[in-house]
Amino acid sequence: MKVLVAGAGIGGLTTALSLHEAGIDVQVIDRVDELRPLGVGINLLPHATGALTELGLGDALAAGAVATAELVHFDRFGNEIWREPRGIAAGHAFPQYSVHRGRLQAMLLDTVRERLGADAVRTGCRFTTAIQEDDTVRAVIGDPRDGSSREMTADVLIGADGLHSAVRAHLYPDEGPPRWNGIRMWRGVAAAPPFLTGASMVMAGSNHAAKIVAYPLSVPARPGDTVPVNWVAEVQLPEGGQGEANWTRTGRLDDVLPYYKGWRIGDLDVEDLIAGSETILEYPMVDREPLARWSFGRITLLGDAAHPMYPIGSNGGSQAILDARTVAAELARASDPVAGLAAYESVRRESANAVVLANRNMPMDRTLRTVAERAPDGFTRIEDVLTEAELQAITDGYRRTSAVR
The missing domain is CATH 3.30.9.30 (D-Amino Acid Oxidase; Chain A, domain 2)
Known part of the structure; x- marks a missing residue:
């Protein structure tokens, strides 16, 4: 099995480490040219x-x-x-x-490159769309630097690309702003x-x-x-x-x-x-409003792409890490990738959505x-x-x- 993870934030990098631990091949991409230790x-x-x-x-x-x-x-x-x-x-x-x-993201990034190899995370790769076939998903990836595009093929695509997730927009094109x-x-x-x-x-x-x-x-x-x-x-x-x-x-x-x-x-x-x-x-x-569905065949969402929430109760990064550990475990034990993503969603979606709503009240x-x-x-x-x-x-x-x- 090969998994393509869009987004090299806390959720995406923890997913890569968890998939690697489970013996699953993984490639991480991110749209930025350079991953820098930003934030607070x-x-x-x-x-x-x-x-x-x-x-x-x-x-x-x-x-x-x-x-x-x-x-x-x-x-x-x-x-x-x-x-x-x-x-x-x-x-x-x-x-x-x-x-x-x-610092946390840099620690995760260094560990991914140490364990998975220097090319495990590729920058300057912007997800634009995906085509699902019977046994694969083909992701169209654009290069913001020169406007070119290419395809990357995997068994599973995980959108871990944050609040403004391009993968979520592909699945829900009419959703609108946060x-x-x-x-x-x-x-x-x-x-x-x-x-x-x-x-x-x-x-x-x-x-x-x-x-x-x-x-x-x-x-x-x-x-x-x-x-x-x-x-x-x-x-x-x-x-x-x-x-x-x-x-x-x-x-x-x-x-x-x-x-x-x-x-x-x-x-x-x-x-x-x-x-x-x-x-x-x-x-x-x-x-964003909680979703009734994260997974569509071989594509799913994770972290802020799946359940962006108010920063209350220290939950944003913590919930993304739980997502990462769960999706790796379910893909490792599933009979096929589609079943693994369905199992991941059944474990995580309702509980994560409950946190989104609790943080509002x-x-x-x-x-x-x-x-x-x-x-x-x-x-x-x-x-x-x-x-x-x-x-x-x-x-x-x-x-x-x-x-x-």
């Missing part, structure tokens, strides 16, 4: 960390990441609302890791002193107005050193402000900083953190908005602001979206 931070849930550890990547992952110990919510004035242990501290067998997305929820995000990484435990993820404010998420991406080399801290700002905007859904779009400091003037969360100066970022990325919070966000409305000037005791049931709703919401799916 990402969190991997324990089940995703476990899957990468199965692939022999546990030590490399640990060397370049922070094992997240807790998640803590604050209001915009730095008053604590709620906290919960994460990863090993929460009793999981594997850590939850905070890691730079570019769905925006009215929230604009700015992201960056800046050097800052360690805060709280040094392995804490913090969230402050409410995305019905302005919210900030921050977590470290490494541990200090020496006492007193700063660490790279990833931050995400979420601001509710009026209708009509969506803009282009492009993760590499550069944002402007003057557009985001006014929302966070004077914000301080314990030892973390939010205003200084944002202002200290060399690069700021800007992006609308978007997803997080009780946590409603609770944080309630705190802002009931205590607009801050509070001393959260028990004076929220009932026990309202606090429990935050925990329940995270459990629904971060459980193994």
